[in-house]
Amino acid sequence: MKILVADKISAKGVAYLREQPGYAVVEAYGSTPEQVLELVKDVHAIAVRSETKITREVLAAAPLLKVVGRAGVGVDNVDVEAATERGVVVMNTPSGNTIATAELTFTHLLCGARPVPQAAGSMKAGKWDRKAFAGVELFRKTLGIVGMGRIGGEVAKRAQAFGMRVVAYDPYLAPSRAKALQVEGVSLEGVSLDELLEQSDFITVHMPLTDDTKYMIDEAALAKCKSGVRLFNCARGGIIKETALIAALKSGQVAAAGLDVYEEEPLAEDSELRSLPSVSLTPHLGASTAEAQAAVGVEITEQITEVLSHGVIRNAVNMPSIDGAALKVLGPYLDLGTKLGTLVQQIAPAQVAALNITYWGKIVDLDANAVTRAIQRGFLRRICADDVNDVNAPYLLKSLGIEAQVTKSNSDSDYTDLIQVEVIDPQGESHRALGTLMGKAQDPRVVGINGREVEVAADGKLLVLENLDQPGMVGEVGSLLGRAGVNIADMSLSRLVQGETAYMVVRVDSEPGAAACDEIKAHPKINLAKFVHL
Numbered sequence: 001m002k003i004l005v006a007d008k009i010s011a012k013g014v015a016y017l018r019e020q021p022g023y024a025v026v027e028a029y030g031s032t033p034e035q036v037l038e039l040v041k042d043v044h045a046i047a048v049r050s051e052t053k054i055t056r057e058v059l060a061a062a063p064l065l066k067v068v069g070r071a072g073v074g075v076d077n078v079d080v081e082a083a084t085e086r087g088v089v090v091m092n093t094p095s096g097n098t099i100a101t102a103e104l105t106f107t108h109l110l111c112g113a114r115p116v117p118q119a120a121g122s123m124k125a126g127k128w129d130r131k132a133f134a135g136v137e138l139f140r141k142t143l144g145i146v147g148m149g150r151i152g153g154e155v156a157k158r159a160q161a162f163g164m165r166v167v168a169y170d171p172y173l174a175p176s177r178a179k180a181l182q183v184e185g186v187s188l189e190g191v192s193l194d195e196l197l198e199q200s201d202f203i204t205v206h207m208p209l210t211d212d213t214k215y216m217i218d219e220a221a222l223a224k225c226k227s228g229v230r231l232f233n234c235a236r237g238g239i240i241k242e243t244a245l246i247a248a249l250k251s252g253q254v255a256a257a258g259l260d261v262y263e264e265e266p267l268a269e270d271s272e273l274r275s276l277p278s279v280s281l282t283p284h285l286g287a288s289t290a291e292a293q294a295a296v297g298v299e300i301t302e303q304i305t306e307v308l309s310h311g312v313i314r315n316a317v318n319m320p321s322i323d324g325a326a327l328k329v330l331g332p333y334l335d336l337g338t339k340l341g342t343l344v345q346q347i348a349p350a351q352v353a354a355l356n357i358t359y360w361g362k363i364v365d366l367d368a369n370a371v372t373r374a375i376q377r378g379f380l381r382r383i384c385a386d387d388v389n390d391v392n393a394p395y396l397l398k399s400l401g402i403e404a405q406v407t408k409s410n411s412d413s414d415y416t417d418l419i420q421v422e423v424i425d426p427q428g429e430s431h432r433a434l435g436t437l438m439g440k441a442q443d444p445r446v447v448g449i450n451g452r453e454v455e456v457a458a459d460g461k462l463l464v465l466e467n468l469d470q471p472g473m474v475g476e477v478g479s480l481l482g483r484a485g486v487n488i489a490d491m492s493l494s495r496l497v498q499g500e501t502a503y504m505v506v507r508v509d510s511e512p513g514a515a516a517c518d519e520i521k522a523h524p525k526i527n528l529a530k531f532v533h534l
Helices: 011-019 033-042 056-060 080-085 098-113 116-124 150-161 175-181 193-199 219-224 242-251 290-310 324-347 369-387 393-399 473-483 514-522
Strands: 002-005 024-027 045-048 067-070 089-091 142-146 165-169 202-205 229-233 254-259 279-281 354-361 403-408 417-424 430-438 443-449 452-457 461-468 488-495 501-508 526-533
Touching (some): 002 011, 002 033, 011 290, 033 056, 045 290, 067 290, 089 290, 098 116, 098 254, 098 290, 142 150, 142 193, 150 165, 150 175, 165 175, 165 193, 193 219, 219 242, 242 254, 324 417, 324 430, 369 393, 369 417, 452 488, 452 501, 461 473, 473 488, 473 501, 473 514, 514 526
Parallel strands (some): 002 045, 045 067, 067 089, 142 165, 142 202, 202 229, 229 254, 254 279, 354 403
Antiparallel strands (some): 354 417, 417 430, 430 443, 461 501, 461 526, 488 501
């Protein structure tokens, strides 16, 4: 398989790729967009930093492409939506630059407290002006951290070492994690964003830029802060509204600021931020350390080879990540889910309005997102053939107008684990199958179809019959299959009311020929006959 390294990553990362058997590595740094279109025609993976743009056009020109790896955090240069539609995994390396960014943040914080850059500039200009550069101490001050992910957590540790009180706002962080980090206030159970703004002497933001976080710190937010607050952003430009910050710096509401990221990059030469003496500016250096560059280069190449060789996905931005340890636990569920999705698709009508997935038992406590994708892929694989995978399955469902819903149930079940896959047709009728894992081998089993309790291995070919509940039906079906030269592997029978209809699920070694199929479907005592390939 061919891997295109489109942007210069660490030499250690490239060397790692070349050491792996079965890969051809192409280094093509500084290629034009036209050259990239030619290069991607036969590649299975692309490694980039921020220079090369992986556009919809590039993705369309790469029919073999399975994964795009970004050596860094942001994926602004990758059309993630187009990649998802084409089933291409997009990954980044969010942990590789954690320490580098946390240390830069704290450098800015220190410079905001003690104006070292300004004093250094004054000294180099031949001056000796001690009074002009008085600062404040960090000790016993309150640091407000907006966003307590990896980087926010590392900043908190450093602040605590300086004797600062740390308060945090993060609507997604569990209270147990906040307690472990020894920070005050988190999510709805702790301080609100307004309370953090009101209490903090220093504020640093560590959130991704989304519709919810854009201009999170604007005029209204700054007005709620203490007079003389100090503000820092080494995360993403646009979280802090620059026009509001400039006005607050001029008025003295904000005493100092430190920025590594901007709403538009590079920062315009005439930006007013450049002329404000109380602002420290760096040109997006968060990950610019030798250690961070080496780390993200090696990390992204390891992630790419794990996807191509083993199907192990880490740090994907367009699908649930699943590492080797998680794959070992979830593997049997993924197999069961895929087969249940395929089974339901074949027993349901062609047109479907909704796909509902319900989990019971131990799986409720696991991260079942990957299992959900496997079910969706199983449902679509006979519809979309080779075009469907775990990445684009949700998109393809949506494009078909099928609404997907997942429920984790706390109600009791007869099984340690149970998965139900149900589809609703346009008439509102339900078609569903239930499955579980059995024994030490965790073999996938079908244990229910359309309200009937059955038990048959989720494997191979199944003949699903609804027939009149009359003596001799098992023999008649067996004889029909025997005359067609079809061997029965196992069989499960189920009925709700004696003498009405019954379900017969027969696992066979091979599918009957067309004549035998027609004979089974035309049998006067058989209401429904479906041949299912798992």
